[in-house]
Amino acid sequence: MPGKTFAVNRGQKFADLFKDRKDVAAVMEGKILHDLGDAAEHNMEITPVLTTSEEGLKILRHSAAHLLANAVTELYPSAIPSSGPPTEEGFYYDIEMQPPSENEVENIEKKMKEIAEKSIPIVKEKHSKAELEKMFLRNRFKLENIRESVEKESTVYRQGPYVDFCRGPHVPDTSYLKNIKLLNVASTNYKGDINRERLVRIYGTAFPDSKSLKQYLAMREEAAKRDHRKLGSEMELFVFNSERAPGLPLYAPNGAIIRNELISFMRKLNDEDDWTEVSTPHLFRDVMWKQSGHYAKYKDDMFLFTLADGDSYALKPMNCPGHIMIYESQPHSYRDLPVRISEFGTVYRYEKSGEVGGLTRPRIFTVDDGHAFVAASSIDREIKKILAVMEKTYKTILGDVQATYDLSLIDRNKPESYLMEYRCRKCGTLNEAKRATATGPLTCRECGSEDMEPDFTLWDSASNQLRIALDENNIRYKEYEGEAAFYGPKIDVHVKDALGRSWQLATIQIDFFMPSSFGLSFMNAEGKKETPIMIHRAVYGSIERFLVMALESYGGKLPLWLSPIQAQIITVSEKHNEYGHELRKILKKHGIRATLDSSFETVSKKIKLSLRYRPAYILVIGDNEVQNRLATARDRSNRQKTFSEKELVEKMLEEIRERRIDQGLCL
């Protein structure tokens, strides 16, 4: 049905075309959406927007948000709804009210269903700005919105006693909204501004039919089982100890295996692209961070301490200054460039209490960090290379998991938030880079004038080079203003976790400023000193965060090369233990991680108990295997196949070497 068009004459009501259909949320004329309740303003061709389509589902959920506000204001007349948009998985509404308890939320949901059952028409009305202001006199959020965004007139939607200021469109009546579920309650501030009113945000979801709602809820439950915190304790990967190490996760042996595999894979990729590896201290004197600019901006988020003799130190929140020290320790010629310095550098950031969580937001994490010092002319070439490694890495480890690329740019209205060169309006002198908020009033170093304007040349050039590199690698990306680092624009790669939350992994950042604040240089072809440009890059980003994405996307069933337990050997009875030990030794000798369960239990029980560790293969050893020196392998899909020792080793090594994602041993 989608795509089918209907011809409509002027004055005809759209609803008349779809009288008996409950799967049409609105109609679309080209790209313009109309409510079903509207009449055509001219002769036109329209297509129905089905509730099952992406666009239709959005409308349905937007209407469900209204229904939520409707229910809340009926139950709590003093509640003031602010705004309630649809989201990717449902909707929410921000409302000023007492935070509801679980029981109250259940009540609200019940009320919503009651209203849905009544099939109350949702009617659009047009009003002048003055009328709107009068209508929403008691709702200061809507009032503010009307004053800011309405020019002459706009629309409201009325369902029974509830009226909402809204552009729409909406479903024709509340009966479309029977399949809803409130999911959780959170707190937020009006317009996300911490200084504005505190609001309650109620999240929910809506679907066109009960089956898809049930499916969604079941999927959410399944996803929760993939949560890395759950998998991590089942598989004995990490240890969280909230008492003694808040936000400081520990790797248990199985977790350390995965971490080390990731590191050695990246070490190999680094080497292929001529990155050298260094190791730098985990702390520096505070002067280092003052010079780099981190102290001014991130002092409150750093682990700082002062010793008895008055010396102050900070744990490193980034690796770049250490790499800079290594770069500057030697003279450089344009012939050595790019100088590529890498490190699996552990950094420490004091994330605020409410912000820490699991391995995705710890206070300590390790970055597969790298800094390329390049001449301005070779920036784009270097970035293209890095992008290529990123794509290869993500494809190899995460398979077809979707990664999105963002280009984060400066907010031109807030030059004071960034390191920025300023030009004197009086004498025209270009002054060195500063962050205006950190340094107080700006004065020209030549004439002392305070009449300075930001000069965006460096920022614009860096942004363009990133754009070009992305385009030339045929990577689809979105641009975001105001998301840049304080020292330069960047490309970020995001991946979603099991609960649908998006996390930043890889990053490429161009930095014109740190090299100059540290006075870095190289000798160019003309024999003159030139300042290099620094490219900060991390392919995994945080190793722990990347590990989480891999772990959750495979539900713990990691590719063989990453699996902590590659072979779980299970003996049928004690008399097979001797061969079990031998087999383990043989596998170990070839670098295959094998564990033996020689306990005096049934095969079934030993298999059952081993599954929590998600071993890649289970090798069962009984009379037949012992007599003929064989092993019977069972893979994660319960396929079985018997091998000679030699064949088993060869096949497993092949799967490991090729870093295969799918299991092929028992095919």
Add this chain to the structure above:
RNA sequence: GCCACUGUAGCUCAGCAGGUAGAGCAGCUGAUUCGUAAUCAGCAGGUCGGGGGUUCAAAUCCCUCCAGUGGCUCCA
């Protein structure tokens, strides 16, 4: 940091109209020698997140601190 919820044995959870803790799994001991998701029996294991209060009596009610979870803010 803000709002809500949560914190009982290694793990998963029960107990919460207040009467000083209970199960399954794991662990240990013994029996069972067994072919692909739990063989049987016994034993041991907790100052109920910390502190304070109300009470004759607190895991249970109140306050406070800490931590975890969800969301907001932030994320170099």
